Amino acid sequence: MGKRPRIQQFAPYEIWGREIEADAIRQMDNACTLPISIQGALMPDAHMGYGLPIGGVLAVKDAVIPYAVGVDIACRVKMSVLDLAFDRFEALQEPFRAALEQGTRFGMGESFKRPHNHRVMDEDWTFCPTVKGLKDKAWQQLGTSGSGNHFAEFGLLTLSAAEMGLEPGNYLALLTHSGSRGAGAAIAKHYSTLARRLHPELPKHLSDLAWLDLDRSEGLEYWKAMELMGRYSSANHDIIHQSVLSHLGAVSVLTLENHHNFAWKMQCGDEEVIVHRKGATPADRGVLGVIPGSMATPGFVVRGLGNTRALNSAAHGAGRKMSRNAAIKQFSRKDLNRFLEKKGVTLVSAGLDEVPMAYKDILDIMAQQKDLVETIARFDPKLVKMAEPDGKGRRKQKR
């Protein structure tokens, strides 16, 4: 790679939104000093992460940065609009709760002893030892939702105008947030360690931004693994939606989905670049995406405006405004229940670290990215399941 500039250059980047924590800006500054960096962008929901901040977008030349994709490779959201009237859901929520309980599993390490079948498991998982060794785990985790900010929920989708082939009105929708689970995490760990080892010259503040060259076998192997995790994560959501809907005998009339932790090849002027979006929604012109809020605040279906200054990206959610530990310290179950009641949301399970009050105001975030996406529908969560506070997903006690 002799063509790379030897002198440290600073790639330009713009910030969307106000009140972004200084640590996230410092991380983005750092990322833009890498010799491979071409352009960056910081989304309004940004906060600190490993290497690149969550809500960070980075275009680089001929390389991929594992920690700029993220630990949960291909973390993704999917919405199914159902053929059931919202009124029916409101009248009797119990079958829907049962469908969430039985259709997926939450918690770190959760899996199925009798794995689901999906054609993604027929793909080549043998192209490298790391991926090969993860195939069985991946198979057993198909259809699981994990932990952290992941969820499965029913809610009210409101269209104020005809869109996506749907008439204006109220719809019942299923929204899920999951990713590539243990397999993706292990791949992320393996290749970020490898990248760091291949770049001993990087100073400490840049070591988590170590990259893999895409003209070398390590980079090509990571890229292949990342893309497989992309299809695996999509399959994971497929299974979750299939399972949940089959418990209800419901059919989807429309599905929407997008990654928000991934890297893409993108034409940038007359050169091809690698665009990493780590907690950022693809927002190419005309492309639909889903930006969830929190368990009790709205999410939005959006259409990208293709703003190249933001590398065709947008926020991926409300963004945390405090750490998990701070949220647990500051808020009680009573505080949470009061908030849920006010918003008319039934919570099946979740930890206090996910309280809506720990997130920025999603309406504010949307207002700050009007030049990145247009809003075409609103989704209000009504029945929400997340991982139990102890990290598991199943109820241990009779409720």
Next chain:
DNA sequence: ATGTCC
């Protein structure tokens, strides 16, 4: 985000 490797 993930189990069980600093």
